[in-house]
Amino acid sequence: GQQVMQIPQYQHVQEGEDFTTYCNSSTTLSNIQWYKQRPGGHPVFLIQLVKSGEVKKQKRLTFQFGEAKKNSSLHITATQTTDVGTYFCAGGPRGGTSYGKLTFGQGTILTVHP
Amino acid sequence: EPEVTQTPSHQVTQMGQEVILRCVPISNHLYFYWYRQILGQKVEFLVSFYNNEISEKSEIFDDQFSVERPDGSNFTLKIRSTKLEDSAMYFCASRGYKNIQYFGAGTRLSVL
Numbered sequence: 001g002q003q004v005m006q007i008p009q010y011q012h013v014q015e016g017e018d019f020t021t022y023c024n025s026s027t028t029l030s031n032i033q034w035y036k037q038r039p040g041g042h043p044v045f046l047i048q049l050v051k052s053g054e055v056k057k058q059k060r061l062t063f064q065f066g067e068a069k070k071n072s073s074l075h076i077t078a079t080q081t082t083d084v085g086t087y088f089c090a091g092g093p094r095g096g097t098s099y100g101k102l103t104f105g106q107g108t109i110l111t112v113h114p
Numbered sequence: 115e116p117e118v119t120q121t122p123s124h125q126v127t128q129m130g131q132e133v134i135l136r137c138v139p140i141s142n143h144l145y146f147y148w149y150r151q152i153l154g155q156k157v158e159f160l161v162s163f164y165n166n167e168i169s170e171k172s173e174i175f176d177d178q179f180s181v182e183r184p185d186g187s188n189f190t191l192k193i194r195s196t197k198l199e200d201s202a203m204y205f206c207a208s209r210g211y212k213n214i215q216y217f218g219a220g221t222r223l224s225v226l
Contacts, residue, residue, distance in 0.1 A: 031213060042205055042217045043157060088157065092213065100145055100213055101170050104157040 002027045004091045006105030014113050019076040021108035023089035031092040032065055032072045033102065038085045046074075079112045086110070116140045118218035120206050126224045127196050135191045135221045137206030146189045147207040147215060148181065150174070157205065163189065196225045 035043035049065035090102035
């Protein structure tokens, strides 16, 4: 079945440093979504990428979808303490009769030291 | 902003007991999901539900699990005979026409 791998598992940064997490799928995706989960919280939708090579920005966050639609990245510029949490990518499978099932990566736990 | 609500927030049960986890999806959404997250691990898909029937389920979703939409608002996950390894956070999610899933705050299930 489809597998989504995410690295790194943990990232500790000083406030102001940049942060990047990478996501790779074993199969081509129809779309990729990114979620943020605060400690003790639930996944909160950040963004969806659909097109090959797509790049989207949300303030200090930049999301990319690979040309082959099998990988993606999230980059945060100048991290702040409010960025703390686990960032998950989640892939939507291509083709078949999937009704939007998401396959999550393992997540990257980001800690930011003030 | 509309949100998915889940009850209870925490459920403690004895092994072998039945539990029902409840969810109220966003009102105009058509697709409903259950996911689970074992402590410290990734979110895992359990089941999707559309047009009053299961559309897809994972290997985790065995005969001990069932889902139901008993009325126009609630969406439930039942575990017939809980096992220790069922202890996890269970998230309900719903989506409308846009392919965005909105997650509830989750129910933490503790099986003793």
